[in-house]
Amino acid sequence: MADIVLDKVSKSFPDGTVAVQDVDLEIADGEFVILVGPSGCGKSTTLNMIAGLEDISSGELRIGGQRVNDKAPRDRDIAMVFQSYALYPNMTVRENMAFPLRLAKLDKATIDQKVDEAAKVLELTSLLDRKPANLSGGQRQRVAMGRAIVRQPKAFLMDEPLSNLDAKLRVQMRTVVSRLQKKLGTTTVYVTHDQTEAMTLGDRVVIMRGGAIQQVGPPQELYDHPRNLFVAGFIGSPSMNFLHAAVEDGKLRTALGDVPIGDRIRRELEGADAPRELILGIRPEHFEDAELIDDEARARGMEFTAPADIVESMGSDKYVYFTVEGQRASAAELEELAADAGADFSGGGGNLVTRLSAESPVQEGEDRRVWFNLEKIHLFDPSNGRNLTLHEGRSAGTLGD
Amino acid sequence: MADTTTRAKLRWGLIDVIVVVFALVPVLWIASLSFKTPATLTDGKFWPREWTLDNYRSIFDTDQFVRALVNSIGIALIATLIAVVLGAMAAYAISRLDFPGKRLLVGVSLLIAMFPQVSLVSPLFEIERQLGLFDTWPGLILPYITFALPLAIYTLSAFFKQIPWDLEKAAKMDGATQAQAFRRVIAPLAAPGLFTTAILVFIFCWNDFLFAITLTSTERARTVPVALSFFTGESQFEDPTGAICAAAVVITIPIILFVLFFQRRIVSGLTSGAVKG
Numbered sequence: 001m002a003d004i005v006l007d008k009v010s011k012s013f014p015d016g017t018v019a020v021q022d023v024d025l026e027i028a029d030g031e032f033v034i035l036v037g038p039s040g041c042g043k044s045t046t047l048n049m050i051a052g053l054e055d056i057s058s059g060e061l062r063i064g065g066q067r068v069n070d071k072a073p074r075d076r077d078i079a080m081v082f083q084s085y086a087l088y089p090n091m092t093v094r095e096n097m098a099f100p101l102r103l104a105k106l107d108k109a110t111i112d113q114k115v116d117e118a119a120k121v122l123e124l125t126s127l128l129d130r131k132p133a134n135l136s137g138g139q140r141q142r143v144a145m146g147r148a149i150v151r152q153p154k155a156f157l158m159d160e161p162l163s164n165l166d167a168k169l170r171v172q173m174r175t176v177v178s179r180l181q182k183k184l185g186t187t188t189v190y191v192t193h194d195q196t197e198a199m200t201l202g203d204r205v206v207i208m209r210g211g212a213i214q215q216v217g218p219p220q221e222l223y224d225h226p227r228n229l230f231v232a233g234f235i236g237s238p239s240m241n242f243l244h245a246a247v248e249d250g251k252l253r254t255a256l257g258d259v260p261i262g263d264r265i266r267r268e269l270e271g272a273d274a275p276r277e278l279i280l281g282i283r284p285e286h287f288e289d290a291e292l293i294d295d296e297a298r299a300r301g302m303e304f305t306a307p308a309d310i311v312e313s314m315g316s317d318k319y320v321y322f323t324v325e326g327q328r329a330s331a332a333e334l335e336e337l338a339a340d341a342g343a344d345f346s347g348g349g350g351n352l353v354t355r356l357s358a359e360s361p362v363q364e365g366e367d368r369r370v371w372f373n374l375e376k377i378h379l380f381d382p383s384n385g386r387n388l389t390l391h392e393g394r395s396a397g398t399l400g401d
Numbered sequence: 402m403a404d405t406t407t408r409a410k411l412r413w414g415l416i417d418v419i420v421v422v423f424a425l426v427p428v429l430w431i432a433s434l435s436f437k438t439p440a441t442l443t444d445g446k447f448w449p450r451e452w453t454l455d456n457y458r459s460i461f462d463t464d465q466f467v468r469a470l471v472n473s474i475g476i477a478l479i480a481t482l483i484a485v486v487l488g489a490m491a492a493y494a495i496s497r498l499d500f501p502g503k504r505l506l507v508g509v510s511l512l513i514a515m516f517p518q519v520s521l522v523s524p525l526f527e528i529e530r531q532l533g534l535f536d537t538w539p540g541l542i543l544p545y546i547t548f549a550l551p552l553a554i555y556t557l558s559a560f561f562k563q564i565p566w567d568l569e570k571a572a573k574m575d576g577a578t579q580a581q582a583f584r585r586v587i588a589p590l591a592a593p594g595l596f597t598t599a600i601l602v603f604i605f606c607w608n609d610f611l612f613a614i615t616l617t618s619t620e621r622a623r624t625v626p627v628a629l630s631f632f633t634g635e636s637q638f639e640d641p642t643g644a645i646c647a648a649a650v651v652i653t654i655p656i657i658l659f660v661l662f663f664q665r666r667i668v669s670g671l672t673s674g675a676v677k678g
């Protein structure tokens with residue numbers, strides 16, 4: 001058990017690629033931290049540096065208060081679960097799990113006892129004498145976990161451990177991982193690509209982009225108070241809607257109508273170098289069918305009318321896609337996110353994704369009056385992606401003062 | 402469904418039998434000839450009417466064949482060992498490291514493999530005579546290594562590329578030193594590749610005739626394929642066919658033994674199950 005501290009850690013490869021840049025991160029003892037970000041943002045490299053599989057170019061890494069920059073992986077006492085599982089194919093499940101213990105020169109009885117214990121926790125007891133080739137994907141995954149937990153290391157590192165499983169198994173294994181971590185209370189760093197894993201598993205989530213940390217915090221905080229455009233677009237599924245907004249006469253001209261702004265935002269926009277164009281972000285669940293809104297809520301929001309293109313009824317609620325006219329929101333972050341998701345992120349002049357109550361009688365093809373919550377709106381500066389609605393780490397919509 | 406699979410099996414079985422028969426009939430014919438007496442040698446019968454071991458006795462009577470056998474075994478084993486060790490190092494580098502000139506190395510070794518050996522015979526002959534390597538073991542071992550290396554590098558790098566290197570990382574994380582990781586995880590997985598390559602290289606050296614006949618002149622380094630061609634009967638008038646056949650059978654035995662010995666170590670699909678599903 002130990003805490004892990006990354007102090008201005010950077011990694012540049014011999015070919016000049018800077019994969020990780022000045023990463024500062026403090027992971028408390030027993031904490032479950034998730035690293036997320038688009039492909040190639042340096043998650044694996046960061047993890048490999050913690051593991052000792054990759055040299056640290058500059059900065060300091062401390063585990064349990066001790067500088068370990070120059071220690072070999074075997075001297076760091078941390079276990080890793082690989083995306084590929086990396087089971088030893090020439091050994092049985094039992095031998096695979098016993099391997100770290102045998103290297104640690106434990107006596108046979110202790111090894112057997114520890115392996116049996118770990119096997120029981122992961123429900124592998126009946127498979128102990130099989131070779132990895134004769135296991136299913138989920139079983140192999142559990143063996144890989146078992147090999148990590150048997151020797152009770154200071155920390156677990158997991159690099160996309162579930163990404164090779166099919167969707168159903170992934171959900172199942174997610175709870176296994178979560179329960180195991182709670183039970184063992186071992187410091188864990190978990191790399192993933194998957195939104196849901198990031199939101200549900202960890203105590204804190206670290207969002208990376210291009211080798212740098214964008215924001216660190218509990219999942220809900222990242223969701224509610226994203227520090228910038230990138231975090232806002234990355235977290236959430238379906239993702240936040242982004243619209244182009246022009247600052248005119250103390251109002252924001254958008255495809256959804258003129259959005260009023262509060263004093264604080266107004267002050268921010270009065271500076272000489274303040275942006276004249278903004279990006280407005282609204283999450284799908286902050287829309288509602290105007291028919292279903294009571295007067296009190298109506299006062300906190302705004303309404304617009306748009307044709308409903310597609311209605312997807314999920315039972316509990318309805319995803320409705322509207323077409324709105326107007327300029328496209330454009331920023332480097334949005335393009336990057338779109339490339340990573342393979343989806344269209346640009347809101348304005350395109351689709352608006354909304355999540356309405358199941359009671360909404362909306363029909364495909366009809367024009368519908370829709371309400372949205374002004375208190376939940378985010379405004380971003382397109383030049384640097386900063387969230388302007390964020391005040392002392394909280395976001396209070398456009399009206400906040 | 403079951404019907405088609407049985408039919409398919411039958412069809413494939415038949416094709417297999419044809420291929421095996423096609424390949425084995427000449428071999429069996431030679432074996433049969435080696436057991437025939439000189440009188441019945443040309444009777445055209447597949448099964449010898451009169452069995453005799455005289456042919457075998459005769460080849461082991463003369464020192465000539467035994468010496469050649471020793472030369473062949475020694476030269477082929479040494480060349481194989483060196484080629485596999487060097488090839489393994491080169492293949493490891495090619496499959497795992499990125500270094501300047503990697504493509505050049507691969508290209509050059511491919512070039513060597515494709516170079517017509519006949520055109521090298523006379524220069525090699527001259528060179529070896531100058532250097533005093535002519536008609537010695539090293540005189541054959543060196544060209545064998547040269548031509549076996551590309552073969553070894555190619556097969557070995559194909560094998561090495563199959564090994565998931567995450568395993569080495571995993572072993573390190575599990576507390577192994579570099580040496581332990583290699584010995585307990587990588588080596589067992591690389592072994593089939595090494596054995597396969599050893600067999601291929603050994604067969605290549607064992608079968609060579611071209612270099613053996615041009616670069617040797619006496620029993621000092623003459624190998625079996627060449628010795629066979631020098632076979633004459635006990636007297637000038639005796640037909641050596643039976644003896645040649647017996648010798649041909651004898652020299653296939655080391656190869657069969659070599660293959661059988663190593664084949665047990667070549668467990669195919671050894672790496673399956675290491676990664677993913």
Ligand SMILES: Nc1ncnc2c1ncn2[C@@H]1O[C@H](COP(=O)(O)OP(=O)(O)OP(=O)(O)O)[C@@H](O)[C@H]1O
Pocket residue numbers: 013014015017018019037038039040041042043044045046193
């Ligand atoms: N050995 C290397 N040499 C040069 N560049 C490298 C090397 N390994 C990784 N990189 C680069 O470093 C960057 C970060 O890579 P990394 O593997 O950490 O990404 P990642 O966030 O894990 O991505 P993914 O989600 O696809 O696994 C990438 O741009 C990659 O191309």
Ligand SMILES: [Mg+2]
Pocket residue numbers: 043044045159
């Ligand atoms: Mg990765």
